[in-house]
Amino acid sequence: MMRKAKEKPPNLAIKLAGISLKNPVMVASGTFGYGEEYAQLVDLNRLGAIVAKTITLKPRLGNDPPRIVETASGVLNSIGLQNVGIDTFINEKLPFFKEYDVPLIVSIAGETTDEYVQLAKTLQGEKITGLELNLSCPNIKYKRKLMFAQNPQATHQVVSRVRKAISLPLMVKLSPNVTDIASIAKMCEEAGADGVSLINTFTGMAIDVENRKPMLRQVTGGLSGPAIKPIALRMVYEVHKAVRIPIIGIGGIMTAGDALEFIIAGAKAVAIGTGNFVDPLIPIKVIDGIREYMVNNKIKDIKSIVGRLKCPKS
Amino acid sequence: MMRKAKEKPPNLAIKLAGISLKNPVMVASGTFGYGEEYAQLVDLNRLGAIVAKTITLKPRLGNDPPRIVETASGVLNSIGLQNVGIDTFINEKLPFFKEYDVPLIVSIAGETTDEYVQLAKTLQGEKITGLELNLSCPNIKYKRKLMFAQNPQATHQVVSRVRKAISLPLMVKLSPNVTDIASIAKMCEEAGADGVSLINTFTGMAIDVENRKPMLRQVTGGLSGPAIKPIALRMVYEVHKAVRIPIIGIGGIMTAGDALEFIIAGAKAVAIGTGNFVDPLIPIKVIDGIREYMVNNKIKDIKSIVGRLKCPKS
Amino acid sequence: MVQVDAKILENRELGSQRYKMALSAPQIGCQAKPGQFIHVRVSKGFLPLLRRPFSVHRVQGQKIEILYKVVGKGTEILSRKKGGEYLDILGPLGKGYQLPSATSKISDIILVAGGTGVASLLFLAESISVANPELSILVLVGAKNREELLCEGDFRRLGCRVEVATENGTRGYKGLVSELLEKCLPLSGDRPKPIVFACGPSEMLKMIGKISRKHRFPCQVSLEERLACGVGACLGCVVKTKGSTYTYKRVCKDGPVFDAGELIWE
Amino acid sequence: MVQVDAKILENRELGSQRYKMALSAPQIGCQAKPGQFIHVRVSKGFLPLLRRPFSVHRVQGQKIEILYKVVGKGTEILSRKKGGEYLDILGPLGKGYQLPSATSKISDIILVAGGTGVASLLFLAESISVANPELSILVLVGAKNREELLCEGDFRRLGCRVEVATENGTRGYKGLVSELLEKCLPLSGDRPKPIVFACGPSEMLKMIGKISRKHRFPCQVSLEERLACGVGACLGCVVKTKGSTYTYKRVCKDGPVFDAGELIWE
Numbered sequence A, B: 001m002m003r004k005a006k007e008k009p010p011n012l013a014i015k016l017a018g019i020s021l022k023n024p025v026m027v028a029s030g031t032f033g034y035g036e037e038y039a040q041l042v043d044l045n046r047l048g049a050i051v052a053k054t055i056t057l058k059p060r061l062g063n064d065p066p067r068i069v070e071t072a073s074g075v076l077n078s079i080g081l082q083n084v085g086i087d088t089f090i091n092e093k094l095p096f097f098k099e100y101d102v103p104l105i106v107s108i109a110g111e112t113t114d115e116y117v118q119l120a121k122t123l124q125g126e127k128i129t130g131l132e133l134n135l136s137c138p139n140i141k142y143k144r145k146l147m148f149a150q151n152p153q154a155t156h157q158v159v160s161r162v163r164k165a166i167s168l169p170l171m172v173k174l175s176p177n178v179t180d181i182a183s184i185a186k187m188c189e190e191a192g193a194d195g196v197s198l199i200n201t202f203t204g205m206a207i208d209v210e211n212r213k214p215m216l217r218q219v220t221g222g223l224s225g226p227a228i229k230p231i232a233l234r235m236v237y238e239v240h241k242a243v244r245i246p247i248i249g250i251g252g253i254m255t256a257g258d259a260l261e262f263i264i265a266g267a268k269a270v271a272i273g274t275g276n277f278v279d280p281l282i283p284i285k286v287i288d289g290i291r292e293y294m295v296n297n298k299i300k301d302i303k304s305i306v307g308r309l310k311c312p313k314s
Numbered sequence C, D: 001m002v003q004v005d006a007k008i009l010e011n012r013e014l015g016s017q018r019y020k021m022a023l024s025a026p027q028i029g030c031q032a033k034p035g036q037f038i039h040v041r042v043s044k045g046f047l048p049l050l051r052r053p054f055s056v057h058r059v060q061g062q063k064i065e066i067l068y069k070v071v072g073k074g075t076e077i078l079s080r081k082k083g084g085e086y087l088d089i090l091g092p093l094g095k096g097y098q099l100p101s102a103t104s105k106i107s108d109i110i111l112v113a114g115g116t117g118v119a120s121l122l123f124l125a126e127s128i129s130v131a132n133p134e135l136s137i138l139v140l141v142g143a144k145n146r147e148e149l150l151c152e153g154d155f156r157r158l159g160c161r162v163e164v165a166t167e168n169g170t171r172g173y174k175g176l177v178s179e180l181l182e183k184c185l186p187l188s189g190d191r192p193k194p195i196v197f198a199c200g201p202s203e204m205l206k207m208i209g210k211i212s213r214k215h216r217f218p219c220q221v222s223l224e225e226r227l228a229c230g231v232g233a234c235l236g237c238v239v240k241t242k243g244s245t246y247t248y249k250r251v252c253k254d255g256p257v258f259d260a261g262e263l264i265w266e
């Protein structure tokens, strides 16, 4: 197929919570380290944005191994938020991004609302593009047993307190381990979040039957990968009907087709997680594939298909 | 390896909610019809039990097609409880089982608590082994938006009212689309259920990006198959810690190893769903495989490994 | 209906991503009727998870044949199988074509095939010509282009008259095979109405259904839907049919062949 | 570190489910050091989902070799690949063995290989004998039985002394290769301590770690853990190492080779 010279290339750029992205394809927290490891393999400047591995106030050692096990079309992980802590992050990891022209979203997690606020305030002064509140890590123990993102009140409180403390663009990463994700997303919107990231991992487990032992040392872990895509997609669809703030669709994206499913279901941007492990070039292939789809389907602007699922009347 | 003549074959028989099963391997509701279709391919008498396709008071036409779509290691379905209704079931389907020596558990669903009670009472007089309350079909619209199994109070009410109305063994089939399945299972136990079946399908969806249309006519459907196994297993594990009534483990079981994972996590029995479509002999292969495992590991009685996961202290 | 591990005797590419596979499955061959299908587990593992259905294309002694086109991952895996390997198959499944009874005085038979729809119709033509050698059969074969035409020679060898339609006009009538059908119909008043059997893409079947309604001839169509169990247990494969309001019938068990008149096309 | 589509030159079964695969990957070969590994996508699809790591076994001009054992679905798929196909690989990855520097006056080198652990040690032996031809290398090769012994001849051709241990005693010392190590140690006071390099199952490495602590000789071990990313980004592959209390290091990036003394064995 020849394109006439005058046809403009399709526009993949979007605005997400006030942030300008070249394209809607990001990499998800915890699956891309702090960018350094993949920089040799992937042109970071081509990515829509990078979400850094979640950081906490103090450095965290993380969980005992084994931490990873493969399941049918999925991966269980129990990293346990191993990270260098906010100070080392700022001093040693952040400078790396100066050389790059790619939006950096920093993911933070605290055990209490105060910790979130403190982390956010510390980052407010730094050269970063936005903040993602990870309210949904299944691999750490919470005081009240439930994660923040499983509790509408706790979610509302932490989001509104962080919102008041900072002016940075603010995303909230939600958990799929809930009865009604749309109501939690609404809480985020009410509390002033600029966007929601859907979804973090599902709590799951696997057993070594020969030894009758859990495959992960922590017994349970977070399930990611293509296995969870149909559920993640449904959640994006439900949340899109419930809120107006933009959605970042996450969960099992391996191809441009997968990413487009999320966009059509209502995600303004998407993020690749486990896909980075499978093939570090997946984010780039997804960007190229979305562009090709737009050319073939005469879509001039990616925004024009966000949430445009044609549902038959029933 | 030779077995000495005096060694007794391992005991796979269990008692489940007062029902005696030859072995712990059942077939799950909705995936085995009313037994007739598979009778030519599988020796029904070898099965631990058959759970019939869910029936309702009135016949139901079910949802518009397409109703089935395959996903990564999973299947989405939106059958919508198509069934012949209780009267035709009793008159035309039930007689078929007279020729067989296999426990029959009848699954029922109502739109209201009263309907469940009425269905249960109607079945009380029939030649069936037990009842399963399907509180968790994701493919029908509920009055209060949520399914019964997503609402602890509604669950408690329907289970206790049915419990009072009948003396048949009573299982309750729960939904994984909840924040805390253990608390729902506890409600069932308190309300007098004899067992819980975990789990029904996850609500999910898939999109045909070329046409920007949902793959299922009803947009969303229920996700089953190996994809969901790690989450189902975790739910069995959590519920096993919370209740004393027996658990039927369901979700993605394709092999004896899968079934053993559920048993070790805390399920007294398991049920095969999607596996029947993949290979109608899976239930038989699972039974044989469990027996082989028991011989190899010198396990005399299957009951002795129910819930016997060895967790390292952390 | 049986489940067997059938040995692959041959798996030959016919060009344009179409393959013919021969399997040793006497237990299925001896029961199979035209229009029935087998349900194939293409992988010993669980990817793809579900079986894939294929019409019985031919039965010859111990062996059965299927004719298939590579359209996705399941058929792609199938196409890479080699003679000597084994395939887990269920069959014969479904309700096939209702053959015109040998005694009744009857009219012309027209078979309309679109794409791989020829697969089941060749078996049908063979069966009719064995049971009712005096019947004349007209076969209309449609495809996108001449490269994708299938089985023309096979039908001629059976003594059928064959007309061809290609969408791009590279052979025979230029256009859809359903249009060709309308041109071929013997509409003169006193000739008995033909019986039409059709198999192909659903758009084509829908048009042929319309034509059969308009010209009031009996017409059987073989439908495709996504199947899960293939044996009638899961209710995943239904089509809307006429009833007091409407009712759903299972493609895998009540079909895949239906009277065009009983279907409600959407 | 690069990602390449490497052509498979050969994939040969050595017996007992062990295979040797040669790949054309000059970009990796020219950088690779003994103890480093490549991360292989065994399937173009997504089953298995994750890559599989294999040590660089040998580098010869344009080509690199791996030596692997079929233990599960990933290696099973790998074993069915044919020369001429392409594999998506990442490499070279990780931190390899610290070679004894050519100038320092040094002691004996002992390599201890268990099972497919020989894979990385042959590359190490080659490198040492090129860099430091005067060094004497003793190689202890362990396996379950004589059929599973690997690379004995390769080591001898390099001029290494080779001793063998089999668990069932069908060749050489009957028992574990770690026991054989303890027997072979030159413990007489004035000989300089040997440097030991070990690769094999974790139980074996743990025992060798103990022996090295007891006899106080330097010892490097190459560990295996389940990897996800392979490049240090996911923190999935950690092992416990000594720190103020303890700390986790990544097998894929900080290893796979570690000083035995820095590990905390569970």
Ligand SMILES: Cc1cc2nc3c(=O)[nH]c(=O)nc-3n(C[C@H](O)[C@H](O)[C@H](O)COP(=O)(O)OP(=O)(O)OC[C@H]3O[C@@H](n4cnc5c(N)ncnc54)[C@H](O)[C@@H]3O)c2cc1C
Binding pocket: C037, C048, C052, C053, C054, C055, C056, C066, C067, C068, C069, C070, C071, C072, C073, C074, C075, C076, C116, C119, C120, C223, C224, C225, C226, C227, C251, C256
């Ligand atoms: C009763 C019956 C008989 C059939 N006989 C034949 C035959 O003789 N020869 C032949 O080539 N094909 C036949 N088919 C169609 C064949 O089953 C599908 O092409 C095949 O299952 C596709 O599998 P896949 O994994 O390659 O494609 P997938 O990767 O699953 O899908 C690829 C594309 O094919 C479509 N598709 C997949 N399955 C079906 C289906 N069951 N019906 C309609 N569209 C589908 C999908 O929408 C998608 O666009 C028959 C189908 C039925 C129901």
Ligand SMILES: Cc1cc2nc3c(=O)[nH]c(=O)nc-3n(C[C@H](O)[C@H](O)[C@H](O)COP(=O)(O)OP(=O)(O)OC[C@H]3O[C@@H](n4cnc5c(N)ncnc54)[C@H](O)[C@@H]3O)c2cc1C
Binding pocket: D037, D048, D052, D053, D054, D055, D056, D066, D067, D068, D069, D070, D071, D072, D073, D074, D075, D076, D116, D119, D120, D223, D224, D225, D226, D227, D251, D256
């Ligand atoms: C740095 C490194 C270098 C390696 N080099 C080699 C080599 O040169 N030759 C070779 O044969 N093998 C090597 N391995 C091990 C090899 O990667 C695994 O055997 C392989 O990944 C198994 O894949 P599978 O899909 O066949 O097995 P699976 O089906 O995934 O698992 C089968 C069995 O193998 C075990 N297993 C799987 N992956 C690993 C792993 N990463 N570490 C330990 N046990 C595992 C599982 O617990 C299970 O019991 C190396 C591993 C690492 C980490």
Ligand SMILES: Cc1cc2nc3c(=O)[nH]c(=O)nc-3n(C[C@H](O)[C@H](O)[C@H](O)COP(=O)(O)O)c2cc1C
Binding pocket: A028, A029, A030, A031, A053, A054, A075, A077, A079, A081, A107, A134, A137, A173, A199, A200, A201, A223, A224, A225, A226, A228, A250, A251, A252, A253, A271, A272, A273, A274, A275, D228, D234, D236
């Ligand atoms: C190894 C691993 C580590 C992860 N760590 C984090 C994390 O630190 N913070 C976070 O918000 N999400 C984390 N996630 C979740 C991912 O960002 C993503 O939400 C999830 O994996 C689903 O997407 P996927 O299916 O594309 O992987 C992690 C996921 C994996 C697999």
Ligand SMILES: Cc1cc2nc3c(=O)[nH]c(=O)nc-3n(C[C@H](O)[C@H](O)[C@H](O)COP(=O)(O)O)c2cc1C
Binding pocket: B028, B029, B030, B031, B053, B054, B075, B077, B079, B081, B107, B134, B137, B173, B199, B200, B201, B223, B224, B225, B226, B228, B250, B251, B252, B253, B271, B272, B273, B274, B275, C228, C234, C236
């Ligand atoms: C096609 C289909 C129809 C189903 N119908 C029912 C049903 O009528 N009642 C019910 O309780 N569960 C129904 N289920 C859910 C299964 O019984 C089972 O809980 C679920 O599929 C998970 O198990 P699996 O992964 O082994 O399939 C259905 C599942 C499928 C795939």
Ligand code: FES
Binding pocket: C226, C227, C228, C229, C230, C231, C232, C233, C234, C235, C236, C237, C238, C250, C251, C252, C253
């Ligand atoms: S495919 Fe299951 S009823 Fe037809």
Ligand code: FES
Binding pocket: D226, D227, D228, D229, D230, D231, D232, D233, D234, D235, D236, D237, D238, D250, D251, D252, D253
């Ligand atoms: S495998 Fe990801 S850090 Fe090692």
